[in-house]
Amino acid sequence: MASQRDPDATAALFQRNRWAFSVGTLGRDMVYALVSLYLIVFLTEVLDASDTFMWWAGWLILAARLFDAVMDVVMGSVVDNTRSRWGHYKPWIAAGAVASAFCTLLLFTDLGLPDGSYVVAFALIYLLWGLTWTMNDIPYWTLLPALSLDQKQRERIGALAKIFSTVGLFSVVVAIIPVTGALGGDTRAWFLFTAVVVAIMLAGQLVTLLGVREPQLAVEQPKVTLRGLWRVVAGNDQLLWTAIAMVLFMTGYVTTTSFGVYFFKYAYRDEGMYTPFGAVLGVAQLTGFLVFPLFRRRFSRRTLYTAATTAVVAGYVLFFFAPMDMLWIGAAGLLLFTGQSFVVVLMLVFLTDCIEYGHWKLGARNAAVTFALQPFINKVGAAVGTQIVSVVLILSGINSAATPDDVSPQGLLMMRIAMLVLPLVLIVAGYLVYRAKYRIDEQFYARIVGELAERGQLTTDQGIADR
Template sequence: MRKIKQPLTYAIGAFGHDAFYAALTTYFISFVTSELFDWDTGVSAQMIGFITTAVVVIRIVEIVFDPFIGALIDNTNTRWGKFKPWILGGSLVSSLALVLIFSNFFGLTESNPTLYLVLFVIAFIILDFSYSAHDVAFWGLMPALSLESEQRTKIGTIARFGSTLGHTTIAIVLVPINLWISHWIVGTQGDQQTRAGWLGFAIIIAGVSFIGSALTCWGAEEQQNAVRENVKRTKFTDVFKVLGRNDQLLWLALSYFMFALGFAITNSMVIYYFRYVLGKPQDYTYVGILEAILGMVSVIIFPFLQRTIGRKGVYVGAIGVQVIGYILYTMSGSSTAMALISTGLFYFPQPLVFLATLMTITDSVEYGQLKNGVRNESVTLTVRPLLDKLGGAISNGIVGVAAVGAGMTGAATAADISESGVLTFKAFMLFIPLGLVVLAAIVYWWKVSLTEARHDEIVAKLKEKLVDGESEAGNDETDASAASQSSGAGAGHAG
């Protein structure tokens, strides 16, 4: 039962986790640029600029604290373990804050824009820090579930299956949920989306995220073993030393950051492509369906690909497929079919790259433990979400600039966008990200050498080292006991 319950509940938690992340990083900026403000007031462009700037600044500043959050989690000791209090508490607070930022604070965007901006900044800071605690703890739980690379791959694959469903389901249900709530609450008809529709969408996502976190806390169990117990408390002053001394982690981080940034930019702009370039916003639902199917296929085949060509082959090969997708996107023109094919080739590799990255980072926990003599689970696992958040933060700013620069705001339609606007948009959506993902593949292939076989050797060395240490400690105790007995005998003889 435990073999089923643990991966299943972890996958459900991953479903809610990625649904939340998609709402925050991909669709929030679309809500801001399209429905949050009344464009008749004349201040909407400036307000969008302030919000996107605030989001980027807050997320980048918060990212600096992520490793310290990881250290705090690593030093946590409760009856429920290290991770569960942070997973549940962080999910509760961030879910409530998500609902707040998808509102206009009871009309303050029109009645008092300054107060709205102040309250928005406060709410977003609370959301970002609480989400970080949840994010770091959730994925930091991974190396605590098993030491074996093969078992980690199974758990990680099932979890990624759940997270892929969470992310892609949002693309499928976003427009129908928004329209249904808009028709029901506001009384609109047709395909007109409203603030109420976006708020209802956010409430649903917040509830799904919290329920998933609660189920993960109920079903997942930290593994207790000698390797995990052989730890020292991480001092906050040593956090960046821990990360800086793990060379494999740093090279992987550089590669994955470039990939994450490129992916986040394009991913956030696909919805704009269908709405403002193709003029078919309703067809965006097909993107979600396509992403869901291909995402599940890529997750299912990951273990086979890893066994066949190794993680390095999976990582670089997946990016090669994505490059083909980018190239086809530039030739899609006004063809919906070509756009969907390009989108499929863009989305299919992402779960493969994510899993290869997650498994490599997870294995780098033991690599760092052997190299530096200190085991840091949460601090090490902060790197992947830190990079995703940094990429998402920067992409939000880029998308905001691109949308305003191309005229893709408010009630504008595809007919309103000029050729130069489309070209500007494509430069941001396709050309810049293409360069980033190619560089990511080059860095990974050239510098990351922590393979599955090398990790197995590292775990064996750690176990051997711990056994030798226990034997030496046992010998020391025997010697001390013998010395005590000899001393006692000497004292009796003297007496």
């Protein structure tokens, strides 16, 4: 049993937890990037799915993701109610990792079925993937705020986790086209690539499961009932406003990134440039995560969010008006993704602070239910963003085009507007919601934690459970 009264042991534990938790995000984000960004590419460019299939598949993906997003909150209550020798989180993290790995392999398998049967099978597999991913995702990210009550420590964990997740995401972005191409570019090549990604995810999850030791930060709470779920979510006004702002941001971000392969193939007319462009953006995003703690020491969260949003807006405007020249497009991408990296870390820690706010306001600590809004947000954003892409690919004629020359100028303009103008509007709207409604600043958070400690609802010793 370690204690905060032993500063050296506490510091060592924090570093151990910080790295073991963060390593686990590497493979997870590789899998998530593969499914959220490239499943539609696999369907349209590898399986050569028809417009009819894509129309039905797009709506089924949207429905499955929205249903799964709602189930996130239910899964949060299940995690909060879990009592085991391994804690609230680890049993679900392990089970979800294995189950979602299997479903990921099925998604990138050619089932050899006719369109009608394949739509049904695909919808079922995709729904199962979402549910099993939720089983892992909710407890995994809820583990982050369970590691510390200190805002700066949470920011350090979040920033490092996002560094690893960005390495995972952009390793897929950079590698998927050349590697699958080198393997033949067919369904077998994509399956092999998926198998390697899944193996990396499982290895990273094992590091988290064996390496993280969970502190006891709060007095154990009564189990939350399904009826009580509504009060937990609806009663936390700061959580709801944060969720709205994040959904707007993530929808815009996913829409832009999901068009990447299509932009370089059909508008830029050099699909090979997608890989170096992705590498540059990956470096930009990594740099943003690395320098975030340095900027955080000097500037408030609100100032950083404003500056980051300004950079994102400048990137979108430059990208839209840029000529088909990698120098201009690359500069726009650097602005966009560096700003985006700051926003991602900030929104992550906004959500973690909503846990203590809900505890303070409602009298009960429901960490997993509260933090379930993060994957809920990601899934809603991905669902809407992917459906925008699917519809635009059909209406613009890109999906049915045999070559880039077969896409009309009007079709390319439609893609550019959906890729750059609509996301810009959504991201600015999210920022305005945050500025108008979010009020948990550093001073207010300190007051919340102080009052919870006075009530006896937070532990003052913070012993470490041996699990």
